[in-house]
Amino acid sequence: MLSTPEVLRRTGGKPVKSIVYDEATIAGRVEELGAEITRAYPDGELLILGLLKGSFIFLSDLVRTIERPIQVDFLVASSYGDGKVSSGKVRLLYDPETRLEGKHILLVEDIIDTGKTLRKLMVLLAERSPGSLAICALLDKQVAVEPRPELRFVGFQAPPAFLVGYGLDHAENYRHLPFIADLE
Numbered sequence: 001m002l003s004t005p006e007v008l009r010r011t012g013g014k015p016v017k018s019i020v021y022d023e024a025t026i027a028g029r030v031e032e033l034g035a036e037i038t039r040a041y042p043d044g045e046l047l048i049l050g051l052l053k054g055s056f057i058f059l060s061d062l063v064r065t066i067e068r069p070i071q072v073d074f075l076v077a078s079s080y081g082d083g084k085v086s087s088g089k090v091r092l093l094y095d096p097e098t099r100l101e102g103k104h105i106l107l108v109e110d111i112i113d114t115g116k117t118l119r120k121l122m123v124l125l126a127e128r129s130p131g132s133l134a135i136c137a138l139l140d141k142q143v144a145v146e147p148r149p150e151l152r153f154v155g156f157q158a159p160p161a162f163l164v165g166y167g168l169d170h171a172e173n174y175r176h177l178p179f180i181a182d183l184e
């Protein structure tokens, strides 16, 4: 268990199991992703859509590494049905105000687990006739639920652990950690 004063001050005294990606590692990879995205979209309008809430820190770092004009908007999606178990149905609680028609749309997500939510969202967005539609995920757990959504840009292949920090939460806690930790 990791219980340095820096960790404990931020978690209210709860140790984490380990730091899986530290600040420098994340920053380096985000920089590379930004360069990949800049190269991948040489022309056309590019709209970056951040899926709230988990992507908020990743998105804010990522957009500052993209060296071409972009627009930024957000999506808030909610799975509904029987509550805890993902029903596979998705409802948009906040729908982007920005027009999608004809634009390159890059959906930014924190972590892909089963990918169910994202797959449904892609169907909803595809109905609005974007010029192209792709996903950028910071972390991919590579859980085998078929068909998997196609991930065009991936930060890290994540271990099969419960990760928190850098936007990722456990019951709304830990989102503010500057690193990504295994909660155990």
Ligand code: IMP
Binding pocket: 054, 086, 109, 110, 111, 112, 113, 114, 115, 116, 117, 118, 161, 162, 163, 164, 168, 169, 170
């Ligand atoms: P999926 O629809 O099964 O891919 O679930 C993805 C969503 O579950 C992510 O957007 C996160 O909100 C949440 N999630 C999955 N794994 C983790 C984790 O390790 N830590 C925190 N949230 C997670």
Ligand code: MG
Binding pocket: 052, 053, 054, 055, 110, 111
């Ligand atoms: Mg999420």
